[in-house]
Amino acid sequence: MxxxxxxxxxxxxxxxxxxxxxxxxxxxxxxxxxxxxxxxxxxxxxxxxxxxxxxxxxxxxxxxxxxxHEPVAYITGTQEFYGLPFRVTPDVLIPRGDSEVLVEAALAARPDARAVLDCGTGSGALLLAVLSHRPDARGVGVDCSPGALAVARANAEALGLAGRVRMVQADWNKPGWAADLGGPFNLVLANPPYVENAAPLDRTVRAFEPASALFSGPEGLDDYRVLVPQLPGLLAPAGAALVEIGHAQADAVSAIGKAAGLDARLHRDLAGRARVLEFSPAA
Known part of the structure; x- marks a missing residue:
């Protein structure tokens, strides 16, 4: 043009x-x-x-x-999520409307939650959306990317939530990563990398969004295999963990949870696709 x-x-x-x-x-x-x-x-x-x-x-x-093919959200620097404006940069995934299912499920699962942990917080969208609807709750966002944490902190400040949230650099692949987070938590949120390494992705995604937040091994399950078995140690009694999944991963990730002593409940997105697993300690 x-x-x-x-x-x-x-x-x-x-x-x-x-x-x-x-x-x-x-x-x-x-x-x-x-x-x-x-x-x-x-x-x-x-x-x-x-x-x-x-x-x-x-x-x-x-x-x-x-x-x-640059994403519109990176060009404008903003993306709305759960009715809130979020700053986004190429250091973070662009929040998707499908992920609002996780926020809805979290708010319903533990309406009295006081302590919330977000694993792989990125822009902070999941954690800050939950905290915006739970004025008595405090949160911790964890990410291994300093760039992502800077974006998340800026979003917490802009939304008036900085006083109730702490953003921490940590990597769930490393022993002791959760030692200083101040748990246990009533709610754990996670949207880990879950795309197969060889998956065909739109150029808008593959060429611009951070690979470390997208890809997780040949089956897209590597991060679940590390993080999900650690959830029981992060959760308070009667706590719940809400984990986003790929549309074909419900059975595989549920099995990982079952082996760790967790029951799973599936939540679907508006298109009817498997989107979120709600884990709780098995009865």
Whole structure:
């Protein structure tokens, strides 16, 4: 797409959506989100008030980045999750709407939770969404990436939750990683890497999102084999652990939990796919 000099916002959006058609299944939406970002307006404000205004000069560069498959959330630096705005950078996975199933399940599982642990916190989306609905709870977010922890801390600050959360660099593959976390916990949340190393992924994901947060061995199960057996030692009596899984991994991850003395309850996403296992100590 050429520069939009002289174009109105409406004209530039039409051209951008056409250019993005080969890159994105949501070309028009992508164009609108990028235009709103370029205007410094919300998408609603843009659609109501700015369609006949001149297109901003920087819009074409944003569209060019999206044409090259860069995710919209990395271009704008923000992603909404569970009704909250989150800062995202290439140091963290972009929070997905499907992961909201985990938040819903966690809030329902232990409505009186006071201590929450998030393993592999990334942007902090899961932990901060739960804490935003549990004003009496405190949380600990763990990640092995300093870059991710910086993003999570910034999100906690921006959402007014910094006083109730601690972000800690730790690696569940290393002995003693949980010694200083202050457990046990009523809720443990985890969205570990679970993609098979050779899985075919959209270029938007494989080329831009952090591989360390995506891939987990030839079956996508390596991190479950390490983390799930450690859950009983992290949970308070009657605690629950909510773990996101790949759509075909429910049986395999449930079996790992059973071997560790955990019962599993499956939660499905809106499309009916297996999405979250809720683990609790076996009766």
């Amino acid at each position: 050429g520069e939009n000099a002289g174009n109105t916002v409406a004209q530039a959006l039409r051209e951008a959506a056409q250019s993005l058609g080969a890159t994105s299944d949501t070309a028009r939406l992508d164009a609108e989100v990028l235009m709103a970002h370029a205007l410094g307006a919300t998408r609603s404000e843009m659609l109501l008030r700015h369609m006949n205004a001149p297109a901003p000069g920087g819009f074409a560069a944003l569209v060019a980045r999206r044409v090259a």
